[in-house]
Amino acid sequence: MTNKKSYKSTSFISFAVIILIWFTATRVFSVNKVFLPSPGIVAEALKRLLKDGMLLRYTWMSTKRVFIGWLISVIAALPLGMLTATSRFFKALLQPVMEFMRYLPVVALVPLTLLYFGIGESQKYAIIFLGTFFQLILMVSDSVASVDRNMINAAATLGAAKKQQYFRVLLPAALPSLLDDMRLTIGWAWTYLVVAEMVAADAGLGYMILKNQRYLATDVIFAGLIMIGLVGLVTDFAFRLISYIAVPWARRLNDNV
Amino acid sequence: MSELEIRNLNKTFRVTKRSSVTALDNISLNVGSGEFAVLVGPSGCGKSTLLNIVAGLDTCDPGGEVLLDGKQIKGPGADRGMVFQSYTLFPWLSVRKNIEFGPSLRNVSEPERRTVAEKFIKETGLTGFEDMLPGGLSGGMKQRVAIARTLANSPKMLLMDEPFGALDAQTRAVMQEMLSKVWQKERTTVLFVTHDIDEAILMGTKIYVMSRRPGRIKQMIPVNISGERGHKVTLSPEFLAIKQQIMDLIWEESEQASMEVNGDGI
Incomplete structure (x- = not known):
């Protein structure tokens, strides 16, 4: 890509094509609107839901759940992942357990979270935490472990104590891939949000989507999906902006904001 | 200015539970204050391992001693600055x-x-x-x-592990001259590892030629070349005489090594 402008217009084209195909499917091939409502009907639903404030309230609610659950998981996974990467003791202590936990489907843990946390917000955070923490800790550990050993050695021969090696070399060196790890896991957090809102929720985008399945209100389902996608786009953009500003030295060939 | 002394240093690597390989065999050397000592030898002679032990990034077998200004070294420290072959910025x-x-x-x-x-x-x-x-x-x-x-x-001394090993020939020559000039000015004690014989003679005030498997110090050769150490010196008779001497020492080695491969050596 030669410049920012052409990047944006090209990205725009791909969205336009999808909408065009969607439009054609509903108009020309007249697919039943229960299965696929036309872009117009979905826009109508979006407008209606925005007007009565429900959509924004649900979006805010879900975003908050995703963000808090994910943040707890990041705060816990960063130090533990770093320890796993740098200490044989912690690796032996944590890695096998994490590998085991990672394979437990979060959906199967829902009954337990209800038992332990009830139906409040903390249960939602718990689900998102369980879905992302065990993956994240392994990703963090991997990112930190792949920092060039010689860079640490160089710091050591310059007189860096263990703590200085951690905070002045290991952490900044791993930062670009740590930001990538966080960007990926917040995406997964949205998946687990829907899982969390499937049961025992009375608000949120996941809740809205599932409830409207019962009424065959496909247009509302589409409106919910579009909102999730939009929030995802914004989140991704925010992360790329952070990476662009915080770790300019790690910019790759095709990076831009 | 500082002095480095290495006494009876051995390093064995455990390969399996029962077998081990001797990487460094009874190494003793000393680098006097303000000296530029070069370790030269074929790859696999343990010269980088030796440097890592001096840097405190690796340990030697019990009994060996590495002393900087008479004090036993323990782990890496700012008193021994190291330049690596790979880029570590x-x-x-x-x-x-x-x-x-x-x-x-x-x-x-x-x-x-x-x-x-x-x-x-x-x-x-x-x-x-x-x-x-x-x-x-x-x-x-x-x-x-x-x-x-x-x-x-x-740092009290400078450890250099083939710092120009990854550079092209022209750049290497420029860097050697730059380092030479800096060293003339700073007179830091240096222990420098290379497998490039020209580089060793050009830079060093003394050269330790190492042998392979087990890594031993074969001979110490002082470099007494008068005057400027620019690149022209590589063609002077003094330079060539030292080069001949080192090549003979290393050649013996390579011959032995090739005979080992053929299975009729030693």
């Missing part, structure tokens, strides 16, 4: 901040750090590159920064 720091890294660990004040960094930026020929990130530098420039970073930390 911190990519998130500018050239200047990389050079200031060592002093900044010891909370040296900003203006003082500046002054020291400025001095070595000049000496290593980095003027104009101070604010660049390492990612934008060529291999030779990166090693200049690595050398400046180590010197700015005012």
Whole structure:
């Protein structure tokens, strides 16, 4: 890509094509609107839901759940992942357990979270935490472990104590891939949000989507999906902006904001 | 100025539960204050392992001693600055901040750090590159920064592990001359590892020729070449005589090694 402008217009084209195909499917091939409502009907639903404030309230609610659950998981996974990467003791202590936990489907843990946390917000955070923490800790550990050993050695021969090696070399060196790890896991957090809102929720985008399945209100389902996608786009953009500003030295060939 | 002394140093690597390989066999050497000592030998002779032990990044077998100014070394420390063959600059720091890294660990004040960094930026020929990130530098420039970073930390001695090994021939020649000049000025005690015989004679005040498997010191050769050590010196009779001597020592080695491969040696 030669410049920012052409990047944006090209990205725009791909969205336009999808909408065009969607439009054609509903108009020309007249697919039943229960299965696929036309872009117009979905826009109508979006407008209606925005007007009565429900959509924004649900979006805010879900975003908050995703963000808090994910943040707890990041705060816990960063130090533990770093320890796993740098200490044989912690690796032996944590890695096998994490590998085991990672394979437990979060959906199967829902009954337990209800038992332990009830139906409040903390249960939602718990689900998102369980879905992302065990993956994240392994990703963090991997990112930190792949920092060039010689860079640490160089710091050591310059007189860096263990703590200085951690905070002045290991952490900044791993930062670009740590930001990538966080960007990926917040995406997964949205998946687990829907899982969390499937049961025992009375608000949120996941809740809205599932409830409207019962009424065959496909247009509302589409409106919910579009909102999730939009929030995802914004989140991704925010992360790329952070990476662009915080770790300019790690910019790759095709990076831009 | 400082003096390095190595006494009866052995290093064995455990290969399996029952077998082990002797990498370094009874190494004793000393690098006097302000000397530029070079370890030269074929790859696999353990010269880098020896340097890592002096740096404190590796340990030797019990019984061996590494003394800097008479004090046993324990782990890595700022008194032994090391320049590695691979590029080890911190990519998130500018050239200047990389050079200031060592002093900044010891909370040296900003203006003082500046002054020291400025001095070595000049000496290593980095003027104009101070604010660049390492990612934008060529291999030779990166090693200049690595050398400046180590010197700015005012180590008692300098350990160099084939610092120009990854550079092309022209760049290497330029870097050798640069390092020579810097060393003439600073007179830091240096232990330098290379497998390039020309480089060894060009840089060193004495050369330890090492043999392979187990790594032993075969001979110490003092380098007494009068006058400037520019690249023209590589054609002088004194230079060529030393080169001949080292090549003969290493040639014996290679012959033995090839016979071992054929299965009829030793």
